[in-house]
Amino acid sequence: GEDVEQSLFLSVREGDSSVINCTYTDSSSTYLYWYKQEPGAGLQLLTYIFSNMDMKQDQRLTVLLNKKDKHLSLRIADTQTGDSAIYFCAVNDYKLSFGAGTTVTVRA
Amino acid sequence: DTGVSQDPRHKITKRGQNVTFRCDPISEHNRLYWYRQTLGQGPEFLTYFQNEAQLEKSRLLSDRFSAERPKGSFSTLEIQRTEQGDSAMYLCASSPETSGRGEQFFGPGTRLTVL
DSSP states (O other): OOOEOOSEEEEEEETTTTEEEEESSSOOEEEEEEEEOOOOOOOOOEEEEEOOOOOOETTTEEEEEEEETTTEEEEEEEOGGGGGGEEEEEESSSOOOOOOOEEEEOOO | OOEEEOOOOOOEOOOOOOOEEEEOOTTTOEEEEEEEOOOOOOHHHHHHHHOOOOOOOOOSTTEEEEEOOOOOOEEEEESSOOOOOEEEEEEEEEEEOOOTTTOOOOOOEEEEEOO
Protein backbone atom coordinates (compact mmCIF):
# COMPACT_ATOMS: atom_id res chain seq x y z
CA GLY A 1 0.00 0.00 0.00
CA GLU A 2 0.85 3.63 0.09
CA ASP A 3 3.29 5.17 2.51
CA VAL A 4 1.82 8.31 3.98
CA GLU A 5 3.69 10.02 6.77
CA GLN A 6 2.74 12.81 9.11
CA SER A 7 4.25 14.38 12.18
CA LEU A 8 2.40 13.04 15.21
CA PHE A 9 1.82 16.09 17.38
CA LEU A 10 1.35 19.82 17.04
CA SER A 11 0.69 22.31 19.83
CA VAL A 12 -0.49 25.76 18.87
CA ARG A 13 -1.69 28.83 20.68
CA GLU A 14 -5.26 29.94 20.11
CA GLY A 15 -5.40 32.54 17.35
CA ASP A 16 -2.15 31.42 15.73
CA SER A 17 -1.87 29.47 12.48
CA SER A 18 -1.39 25.71 12.45
CA VAL A 19 0.51 23.94 9.71
CA ILE A 20 0.20 20.18 9.38
CA ASN A 21 2.51 18.39 6.97
CA CYS A 22 2.20 15.14 5.08
CA THR A 23 4.44 13.25 2.66
CA TYR A 24 3.38 10.39 0.42
CA THR A 25 5.00 7.97 -1.98
CA ASP A 26 2.55 7.46 -4.83
CA SER A 27 1.96 10.29 -7.25
CA SER A 28 -0.97 8.77 -9.12
CA SER A 29 -3.74 10.11 -6.89
CA THR A 30 -6.15 12.39 -8.67
CA TYR A 31 -7.25 13.98 -5.42
CA LEU A 32 -5.64 14.30 -2.01
CA TYR A 33 -7.70 14.79 1.12
CA TRP A 34 -7.62 16.12 4.64
CA TYR A 35 -9.88 14.59 7.27
CA LYS A 36 -10.51 15.59 10.88
CA GLN A 37 -11.33 13.16 13.68
CA GLU A 38 -12.57 14.23 17.08
CA PRO A 39 -12.38 11.85 20.07
CA GLY A 40 -14.62 8.81 19.68
CA ALA A 41 -15.97 9.99 16.35
CA GLY A 42 -15.66 9.06 12.71
CA LEU A 43 -13.76 11.07 10.13
CA GLN A 44 -15.01 14.36 8.78
CA LEU A 45 -13.84 15.42 5.33
CA LEU A 46 -12.35 18.88 5.68
CA THR A 47 -11.07 19.63 2.22
CA TYR A 48 -9.38 18.13 -0.81
CA ILE A 49 -7.11 19.27 -3.59
CA PHE A 50 -6.96 18.19 -7.21
CA SER A 51 -3.54 16.86 -8.10
CA ASN A 52 -2.86 19.43 -10.79
CA MET A 53 -3.36 22.31 -8.37
CA ASP A 54 -0.70 23.86 -6.17
CA MET A 55 -2.97 25.54 -3.70
CA LYS A 56 -6.55 25.60 -2.58
CA GLN A 57 -8.12 27.96 -0.07
CA ASP A 58 -11.35 27.23 1.72
CA GLN A 59 -12.23 29.79 4.40
CA ARG A 60 -9.67 29.29 7.20
CA LEU A 61 -8.10 26.30 5.48
CA THR A 62 -5.29 26.46 2.92
CA VAL A 63 -3.97 23.33 1.25
CA LEU A 64 -0.59 23.37 -0.45
CA LEU A 65 0.57 20.60 -2.75
CA ASN A 66 4.13 20.11 -3.97
CA LYS A 67 3.90 17.22 -6.40
CA LYS A 68 7.59 17.16 -7.12
CA ASP A 69 8.42 16.59 -3.45
CA LYS A 70 5.20 14.63 -2.80
CA HIS A 71 4.40 16.97 0.05
CA LEU A 72 0.97 18.10 1.17
CA SER A 73 0.23 20.61 3.90
CA LEU A 74 -2.82 22.00 5.63
CA ARG A 75 -2.76 25.45 7.16
CA ILE A 76 -5.48 26.47 9.60
CA ALA A 77 -5.65 30.20 10.12
CA ASP A 78 -6.77 31.70 13.44
CA THR A 79 -6.78 28.33 15.18
CA GLN A 80 -9.61 27.87 17.67
CA THR A 81 -10.12 25.45 20.57
CA GLY A 82 -12.65 23.61 18.42
CA ASP A 83 -9.84 22.78 16.01
CA SER A 84 -8.28 20.44 18.59
CA ALA A 85 -8.50 17.03 16.95
CA ILE A 86 -6.53 14.48 14.95
CA TYR A 87 -5.94 15.42 11.33
CA PHE A 88 -5.32 12.82 8.65
CA CYS A 89 -4.10 13.26 5.13
CA ALA A 90 -5.27 10.64 2.68
CA VAL A 91 -4.27 9.75 -0.85
CA ASN A 92 -5.41 7.37 -3.54
CA ASP A 93 -8.50 7.40 -5.61
CA TYR A 94 -10.73 4.88 -3.93
CA LYS A 95 -9.05 2.72 -1.30
CA LEU A 96 -7.74 5.63 0.68
CA SER A 97 -4.34 5.39 2.34
CA PHE A 98 -4.07 7.44 5.50
CA GLY A 99 -1.22 8.74 7.52
CA ALA A 100 -1.10 7.98 11.24
CA GLY A 101 -2.63 11.36 12.00
CA THR A 102 -1.40 14.58 13.59
CA THR A 103 -2.86 15.38 16.99
CA VAL A 104 -3.40 19.13 17.21
CA THR A 105 -3.73 20.65 20.65
CA VAL A 106 -4.85 24.25 20.90
CA ARG A 107 -3.79 26.02 24.09
CA ALA A 108 -5.26 29.23 25.40
CA ASP B 1 -29.81 12.90 9.69
CA THR B 2 -28.85 11.61 6.27
CA GLY B 3 -25.24 10.72 6.99
CA VAL B 4 -23.63 7.30 7.17
CA SER B 5 -24.84 5.35 10.18
CA GLN B 6 -23.30 2.32 11.88
CA ASP B 7 -24.67 -0.09 14.40
CA PRO B 8 -23.73 -0.92 17.08
CA ARG B 9 -21.46 1.90 18.17
CA HIS B 10 -19.70 -0.31 20.69
CA LYS B 11 -19.34 -4.05 20.95
CA ILE B 12 -17.58 -6.04 23.64
CA THR B 13 -17.20 -9.73 23.02
CA LYS B 14 -15.22 -12.69 24.25
CA ARG B 15 -12.52 -14.25 22.15
CA GLY B 16 -13.91 -16.90 19.86
CA GLN B 17 -17.35 -15.34 19.47
CA ASN B 18 -18.79 -14.09 16.18
CA VAL B 19 -19.81 -10.48 15.72
CA THR B 20 -21.68 -8.64 12.99
CA PHE B 21 -21.69 -4.92 12.26
CA ARG B 22 -24.06 -2.98 10.08
CA CYS B 23 -23.51 0.10 7.94
CA ASP B 24 -26.18 2.21 6.28
CA PRO B 25 -24.63 4.49 3.67
CA ILE B 26 -25.92 7.80 2.45
CA SER B 27 -28.84 7.03 0.17
CA GLU B 28 -27.97 7.06 -3.54
CA HIS B 29 -24.30 6.44 -2.74
CA ASN B 30 -23.50 3.28 -4.63
CA ARG B 31 -19.96 2.86 -3.31
CA LEU B 32 -19.44 1.56 0.21
CA TYR B 33 -16.13 1.00 1.99
CA TRP B 34 -14.98 -0.68 5.18
CA TYR B 35 -11.86 0.42 7.04
CA ARG B 36 -10.26 -0.63 10.30
CA GLN B 37 -8.56 1.80 12.64
CA THR B 38 -6.38 0.75 15.56
CA LEU B 39 -5.27 3.06 18.33
CA GLY B 40 -2.82 5.69 17.20
CA GLN B 41 -3.10 4.76 13.53
CA GLY B 42 -4.98 5.98 10.53
CA PRO B 43 -7.74 3.88 8.99
CA GLU B 44 -6.71 0.94 6.83
CA PHE B 45 -8.75 -0.16 3.84
CA LEU B 46 -10.50 -3.52 4.18
CA THR B 47 -12.93 -3.84 1.28
CA TYR B 48 -15.32 -1.97 -0.95
CA PHE B 49 -18.55 -2.47 -2.85
CA GLN B 50 -20.03 -0.91 -5.89
CA ASN B 51 -23.72 -1.55 -5.54
CA GLU B 52 -23.95 -5.18 -4.41
CA ALA B 53 -20.66 -6.26 -5.96
CA GLN B 54 -17.63 -6.62 -3.72
CA LEU B 55 -14.87 -5.34 -5.96
CA GLU B 56 -11.77 -5.52 -3.83
CA LYS B 57 -10.58 -7.02 -0.58
CA SER B 58 -7.44 -6.13 1.28
CA ARG B 59 -5.04 -8.84 2.42
CA LEU B 60 -5.92 -7.58 5.91
CA LEU B 61 -9.30 -9.24 5.45
CA SER B 62 -8.58 -12.78 6.61
CA ASP B 63 -10.88 -15.73 6.02
CA ARG B 64 -12.59 -14.97 9.32
CA PHE B 65 -13.95 -11.73 7.90
CA SER B 66 -16.84 -11.53 5.47
CA ALA B 67 -18.68 -8.53 4.14
CA GLU B 68 -21.92 -8.37 2.23
CA ARG B 69 -24.12 -5.79 0.62
CA PRO B 70 -26.99 -7.93 -0.62
CA LYS B 71 -29.30 -5.30 -2.09
CA GLY B 72 -26.78 -2.61 -2.80
CA SER B 73 -27.93 -0.56 0.17
CA PHE B 74 -26.78 -1.44 3.70
CA SER B 75 -23.76 -3.62 4.33
CA THR B 76 -22.73 -6.04 7.05
CA LEU B 77 -19.26 -7.00 8.22
CA GLU B 78 -19.00 -10.27 10.12
CA ILE B 79 -15.98 -11.46 12.06
CA GLN B 80 -15.96 -15.11 13.03
CA ARG B 81 -13.99 -16.58 15.91
CA THR B 82 -12.83 -13.17 17.09
CA GLU B 83 -9.30 -12.70 18.35
CA GLN B 84 -7.89 -10.03 20.62
CA GLY B 85 -6.06 -8.57 17.63
CA ASP B 86 -9.41 -7.79 16.06
CA SER B 87 -10.02 -5.10 18.67
CA ALA B 88 -10.28 -1.86 16.69
CA MET B 89 -12.65 0.76 15.38
CA TYR B 90 -14.43 -0.42 12.23
CA LEU B 91 -15.36 2.44 9.98
CA CYS B 92 -17.75 2.49 7.08
CA ALA B 93 -17.75 5.12 4.35
CA SER B 94 -19.78 5.78 1.24
CA SER B 95 -19.34 7.81 -1.90
CA PRO B 96 -21.34 8.51 -5.02
CA GLU B 97 -19.95 6.90 -8.14
CA THR B 98 -20.69 10.01 -10.11
CA SER B 99 -18.46 12.19 -7.97
CA GLY B 100 -15.25 12.79 -9.82
CA ARG B 101 -13.72 13.92 -6.56
CA GLY B 102 -14.19 10.50 -4.98
CA GLU B 103 -14.61 11.93 -1.51
CA GLN B 104 -15.75 9.40 1.05
CA PHE B 105 -18.14 10.20 3.86
CA PHE B 106 -17.52 8.27 7.04
CA GLY B 107 -19.83 6.94 9.68
CA PRO B 108 -19.14 7.21 13.43
CA GLY B 109 -17.62 3.73 13.55
CA THR B 110 -18.15 0.59 15.61
CA ARG B 111 -15.62 0.09 18.37
CA LEU B 112 -14.93 -3.60 18.94
CA THR B 113 -13.27 -4.86 22.10
CA VAL B 114 -12.36 -8.53 22.23
CA LEU B 115 -11.66 -9.81 25.73
